[in-house]
Amino acid sequence: MATTTTRADPSNATSTYINIDSLTSDDFSPYTHANNLVLAANNPSDPTIDLTTPLSRVLFDLQEIDSHIHTLTSRSALDILTYTATQNSAAQRILNRIEEERARLLASYERLEKEVLVRHRNAVIAKITAQRSWEVLRLGRGVQRIVNLARQFETILAEAGLGGGTRVGREDHGALVRATRSVLGFRDVITGKDGGELARINLVKTLRGRVFEDGEARILDFARRIVREFSMSTLSSGPGGGVSTTSGPTYREVEDSRARFTSAVHILYLLSPAPRIDGEKMTKKDFEPEYLLRALQGYLQTAITSSSASIGRALGQLPTLDRVLLETSARCQSIVALEVLLRGISPPDHPSLQLEAPDDKRTINDGGEEGLDEDRDEITVPSTHVPPDNFLSLLLGALDTASLPSYFWRSLASSLSLRVQEILTRGGVSARTLRSQRDTVRQEVRECVLRGSKLPKVVLVGDPKATSTTRDEQQVDNWDREAAVMVGSVVSLLGR
Structure with missing residues (x-):
């Protein structure tokens, strides 16, 4: 240092x-x-x-x-001890005061716990109990609604006479449409907010399988049978299925047949699957009635297939061709009648689809401004509005065609070329006869197309407006193109 x-x-x-x-x-x-x-x-x-x-x-x-x-x-020992004793005494006094405050705080906490925490725990328990009771009550109401729908559904089916040994064709089609509404009500409950919990209940499972699904299958079978068996005979016969005893069908018979067919297509439209998208109902423009389109397409395909097979056999046996072509023209007339009926049937309100708000209108005055003015001329211009569709437009859109008769003849023509080719390939008497009689075959096929494309008068019974309109349409309509397609599919191969 x-x-x-x-x-x-x-x-x-x-x-x-x-x-x-x-x-x-x-x-x-x-x-x-x-x-x-x-x-x-x-x-x-x-x-x-x-x-x-x-x-x-x-x-x-x-x-x-x-x-x-x-x-x-x-x-300095004495001073240090005196200072230490003084500090110890002061610390002891502070500790005593802290203990008193601690005891007071513990007493306040215990009182607060009794007045608040215990009550809060009891309130939480009461809240959970109330929530569970409300859930049970809500599910109970859902089950009660399903039970009421099932009871109503069974009553309607019993009144309609569907099954139970009743004669075929005697079912009350109006009651079956009401039963369809009950099925839709059950679907709405099952697909709703509480549907998952309701589906776990044994009673709901039983009602779903034994009542609604079984009844829905029988209603669909009835509607498909009505569409499948649709023909001119159904419009010419009474509700019992027998042919009318008079010279022609009465207005009541035709209206009853129309009503049955209308109820059938309504049932198929309403029962077609309409699943929810992200919990929201499907819009009407996105809805595709699967059951209805399948039934109608199946009807057309059956008519085309049976006609193709019958004409194919008749071309090998020309004496039977006249009768087969009459049957084919009758099938096409049934398709024409089907087209007329579908054009006049609009889709019903579907509870499983969203309701579309009506389009608004706006007012435009002569100055080009929107609004109302008593001193100016007013023009009410409706906003863009799609006209109400019908079942025919749905079917034509699914088939991508302009008319059902045209679809029938063109589909039939596409299948006849192969059958004529098979006859010519086999050769023999059938092929030689078919070639020698090609002018007669051409004339008969053409007459078959023109005859089958005419609207039957039985469809127009009791409807003067439709009668006058259709008479004018029959004079204007030209089916030469379809006739040429049919004749070409048969005769074009015979000249080779």
Whole structure:
């Protein structure tokens, strides 16, 4: 050290050559102090370093400091003890006050727990109980609604006479349409918000399988049978299925047949699947009545297939061709009647589809501005509105054709070419006769197309407006193109 003695404290009897202020300063560095001790005991230019002397000096300083501390504590023991006792007494008083506040706080917490926490726990239990009771009540109401629908559905089926040994064709088609509404009501409940929970209930499972699904299958079978068996005889016969005893069908018989067919297509339309998209009901423009389109397409395909097979056999046996062509023209007349009936039937309101808001109208005055003005001429311009569709437009859109008779003749013509080719390939008497009689075959096929494309008068019974309109249409309509297609499919191969 550069200086080993400092000024002495008058009250201190020990040696005070140690620089206490330097050792207790805030910027004291043990590294710097040790370096100073080493430099004071050694020559910086000497290659060897003696650490014994600095170490002895440090130990001596420590001993002096320890002695100094012992002297100070011995001389001030009474003051230290008095100070410590005073601090202890103050701490004890503070501790007592804290204990009192702690006891008071614990008492307040216990009272708060009784008044708030216990009541809160009881309130939570009551809330959970109420929620569960409400869920049970809601599910109970759903089950009650399903039971009421099932009871109503069974009653309607019994009144309609569907199954149960009743004679075929005697079912009450109006009651079956009401039963269809019950099925849709059940579907709406099952596909609703609580449908998943309701479907787990045993009673609902039983009603779903034994009542609704079984009844729906029987109603669909009835509707498909009505569409499948549709023909001119159904329009010419009474509700019992027998032929009318008079010279022609009465207005009541024709209307009853129309009503039965209308109910059948309504049932197929309503029962067609209409799944929800992201929990929302499907829009009417996106809905495709699968059951209805399948039944009508199946009817057309059956007529085309049976006609193709009959004409194919008759071309090999020309004496039977006249009778077969009469049957084919009768089938086409049934298709024409089907087209007329479908054009007059509009889709009913479907509860499983979204309701479309009516289009708004806007008023435009003579100045080109929108609004109302009593002094100006006003023109009410309706916004873009799609006219209400009918079942015919749905079917024509699915078949991608302009008319059902045209679709029938063109589909039939596409299948007859192969059958004529088979007859010519086999050769023999049938092929030679067919070639020799090609002019007669051409004339008969043409007459078959023109005869089958005419609208039967029985469809127009009791409808003067339709009668006058259809009479004008029959004079204007030209089926020569379809006749040419049919004749070409049969005769074009005979000239080779």
